[in-house]
Amino acid sequence: MQLNRKDFPEDFLFGTATSSYQIEGHAFGGAGRTHWDDYADTPGNVVRAENGATACDHYHRYAEDLDLVAAAGFDAYRFSISWARVLPEGRGTPNPDGLDFYDRLTDAMLERGLKPYATLYHWELPSALADLGGWRNRDIAAWFGDFTETIMRRLGDRMDTVATINEPWCVAWLGHFLGGHAPGLRDIRAAARAMHHVLLAHGRAIEVMRGLGMEGLGGVFNLEWAHPADDSEEAYEAAARYDGIYNRWFMGGVFKGQYPDIVLDGLAPHMPEGWQDDMALISQPLDWCGINYYTRKLLAPAKGPWPSLKEVPGILPKTYMDWEIYPEGLLNFLERTASEYTGDLPIYVTENGMASHDDPVAGEVQDEHRIAFIEAHLADVRRALARGVPVKGYFVWSLLDNYEWSFGYDKRFGLVHVDFDTLARTPKASYHALKRALTGE
Structure with missing residues (x-):
């Protein structure tokens, strides 16, 4: 890597x-x-x-994994807490074993000089709550608030930051309208309710943590830059609708207390009664904003409801997820987020990375493509900093190859290769490159 720690502000955080x-x-552990x-x-x-029954067995191997984080020179470790x-x-x-595990995990971070950056929810809704309607049920905000209080009474005094719900678009739209994530619904009424309730739960969790005297509270949003597929007015309108659903709905709700009209045009008939009365809770002040960024999309009009x-295939190089590599989109979002939503609030790039098909050869994994991807996006973070955007940190997704949801164990995002038969860890070339960039070693 050409860039290194010295190319960023002294207080810039890498994780x-x-x-x-x-x-x-x-x-493991009574979950x-x-x-x-x-x-x-469910077949198909x-x-x-x-599934995630074994995954990387981080439950038993967390000390080894955190040793890798610390040895690479990272300042912080962003992890999530399983509600179930x-x-x-x-x-x-x-579950006492669950509480004890996150106690041990937190203490192990601190012992290694790593700042704990926690996320309360990364998509693993307890089945018992799914049986009650899950994110379609307004009561989920209260359930999530109770979960937040339970875990943060135990851990809150040791957290540097806490985010509420990772990527609300995935929770609500991908899971309830597109059917690509659990619970696998394709139902516009369910999606509209989930789109609102996920932010209501966010607001309730912030309220609970403020009540515990906590600071460092934020939200994490996944963003995809929306380009029209051609110069037609219809394509521009399709891109604007996509941008509204994917990006502006969640940012607008949290930072402005309002949803974009271009999305309400479709969702208003399906929204829960009295949703407008919830916007003050949803939009209470945060201490920082997180952006997860991977790709752009090209949009065209389509017949139907x-x-x-x-989406139209693009011509840019793609990752193993078939996502176009478009670093400029990260720069665009950093600037737009600060100018339209957050002002001087600190912004973190909370996820950025790429999937590839990484096979060890003679005990090594040469993933120069990932090194180039990370460096290109870090270069645009530097451009954002030069333009006055208050970017305070950058987190690589992910530490380990892992369970990639509906793609199972095929898509590898890790800086560290995991053999899913033996669970052996092998740091990739990208890990070593980042280690040199962050530590000089």
Whole structure:
């Protein structure tokens, strides 16, 4: 890598990120069943019907994994907390083994000089709550608030930051309208309710943590830059609708207390009654904003019901997820987020990375493509800083190859290769390149 730590402000933070269900091994430690277990057990949903029962066995190997984080010179570790590990039924009596695990994990970070950056929810809804309607049910905001209080009474005094819900678009739209994630619905009414309730739960969790005297609270949003597929007015309108659904709905709700009209045009008839009364809770002040960025999309009009759009393949180089590599989109979003939504609020790039097909050869994994991807995006972070955007940190997704949801174990995002038969860890060339950039070694 040509860039290194000295190319960024002295207080700029570098980290790497993971999520609970993707790495921990959900079969261990008394965790309850989740809707991802249900989704994976349904034929056709997940490659080879794979699930997170073992994953990377981070539950038992967390010390080894955190040694890798610290040795690379990262400042922070972004992790998530499994709701079903803490509360196996989603409510009621906590699981002592789950609470103890996150205690040990937090202390292990601190012992290695790593700042804990926690996320309360990364998609593993307890099945018992899914049975009650899950994100379609307004009561989920109260359930999530109770979960937040349970875990943050235990960990809150040791967290540097806490985010509420990772990538609300995936929770609500991908899971309830497109059917590509658990619970696997394709239902516009369910999607509209989930689109609102996921932000209501965010607001309730912030309220609970403020009540505990906590600071460092934020939200994390996945963003995709929307380009029209051609110069037609119809393509521009399709791109604007996509941008509204994917990006502006969640940012607008949290930072402005309002949803974009271009999305309400389609969702208003399906929204829960009295949703307008919730916007003050949803939009209470945050301490920072997180952006997860991977790609752009080209949009064209399509016949059929709202939102009447379709994605068109682009011509840029693609990752193994078939996502176009478009670093400029990260620069665009950093500037737009600061200018339109957050002002002087600190912004973190909370996820950025690429999937590839990484096979060890003679005990090494040469992933120069990932090095180039990271460096290109870091270069645009530097451009944003030069333009006055208050970017305070950058997290690589992901530390480990892991369970990539509906793609099973095929798509490898890790800086560290995981052999899913032996669970052996092998740092890739990208890991070593980042280590040199961050530590000079």
